[in-house]
Amino acid sequence: MIIYFTGTGNSRYASEVLNSVLDDEVICVNDILKNGQFPSSLDSDTPFVFVTPTYAWRIPRLIEELILNVTLTKNQKVYFVMTCGGEIYNAEKYNKRLALKKELDYCGTAEILMPENYITMFSAPPKNKIEPIIKDAEQKLLEVAQSIKNKQPLAPTASTPLGKFMSGAVNTMFYPICVSAKGFYTTEKCIVCGKCVNICPLENIRLENNVPKWSNNCTQCMACICSCPVQAIEYKNKTKGKDRYFNTKKYSNN
Numbered sequence: 001m002i003i004y005f006t007g008t009g010n011s012r013y014a015s016e017v018l019n020s021v022l023d024d025e026v027i028c029v030n031d032i033l034k035n036g037q038f039p040s041s042l043d044s045d046t047p048f049v050f051v052t053p054t055y056a057w058r059i060p061r062l063i064e065e066l067i068l069n070v071t072l073t074k075n076q077k078v079y080f081v082m083t084c085g086g087e088i089y090n091a092e093k094y095n096k097r098l099a100l101k102k103e104l105d106y107c108g109t110a111e112i113l114m115p116e117n118y119i120t121m122f123s124a125p126p127k128n129k130i131e132p133i134i135k136d137a138e139q140k141l142l143e144v145a146q147s148i149k150n151k152q153p154l155a156p157t158a159s160t161p162l163g164k165f166m167s168g169a170v171n172t173m174f175y176p177i178c179v180s181a182k183g184f185y186t187t188e189k190c191i192v193c194g195k196c197v198n199i200c201p202l203e204n205i206r207l208e209n210n211v212p213k214w215s216n217n218c219t220q221c222m223a224c225i226c227s228c229p230v231q232a233i234e235y236k237n238k239t240k241g242k243d244r245y246f247n248t249k250k251y252s253n254n
Contacts (some may be wrong), residue, residue, distance in 0.1 A: 001024055001105060001150070002018055002019055002026045002051060003029065003042070003088050006028075007053055008221070009249070010083040010114040010115070010247050013082075013247050013249055014141055017141040018081065018136075022049070024046050024049075025171045027042070029201075033203075034201060039070060041070060042070055042071070042073070043073045043076050044073075045074055045075055048072055048075065048078045052062065052083070053086050054085075054091065055174075055219075055220075057090070057167040057170065059091065059095065061175065062219055064098060076103070076104050076105045078102075078105065079107045079108055079144075079154065080109040082109060082110065082111055082112065084111060085113075085117065086113075087124060088157065088167075089164075089167045090160075090164050092159075093159065093167065094167065095109050108154025108155070108156070110137055110144045111157055112144075114134065115133050115134065115245050115247070117226055117245045118220075119242050119244065120178075120183070120220065123243070124236060124245035127243070134249070171210070181216060181217075181220075184235050186233055186234075187234060188232075189231065190233075191232070192211075193229060196208060196223075196228060199227050200220060202218065205224060227246055228244070
């Protein structure tokens with residue numbers, strides 16, 4: 001079973017590439033969140049494969065909470081596939097710890113470099129570099145999928161002092177300091193299309209007097225700011241003039 005969460009389409013696309021080999025059931029966490037409640041259990045005859053973006057060098061906390069609160073039955077093997085704009089550092093340590101808490105058979109974490117989307121802190125790659133990054137990611141994803149299909153463990157990721165610091169202390173500080181919707185706003189370019197309202201996985205945006213307004217339940221997935229068709233959403237003064245990135249590709253192995 002492939003379970004993915006996505007903000008700007010990278011992890012959704014990664015799931016499609018994996019499933020071209022695995023031919024498995026695919027569940028979108030975004031849909032679960034929009035339905036307002038997690039299922040009490042997920043049953044799979046095949047390994048559980050969690051595909052997520054990387055938030056501060058670990059899996060998103062909302063995914064960690066889902067895993068902790070949902071009963072995973074039948075197959076007890078679990079893999080993690082993490083898309084990232086740079087690196088995942090020491091995320092594997094925490095994924096392994098999470099699997100241990102759930103009494104699952106941890107089988108590895110794959111680091112998949114995809115185009116950067118966290119534009120409140122970094123920059124999306126130039127348009128001419130996006131396709132080569134995705135092509136390289138496809139090749140690695142196909143290799144990871146074959147390992148999962150063959151029930152093989154994934155190669156461990158390297159652990160360094162910097163990685164321990166980034167996935168540990170920095171991750172801990174990141175959420176209270178950086179993860180907030182307070183900085184989002186719309187400019188006069190807004191056409192009130194409602195796309196930001198509809199795409200937000202946490203139902204955190206509403207239209208108020210024809211102006212998008214953000215509430216407090218935000219995971220900074222970048223779905224709203226990167227999907228706006230007229231680039232009318234900004235975050236504080238950090239995104240002005242920056243390219244947006246949203247992956248709308250559909251994978252085909254033909």
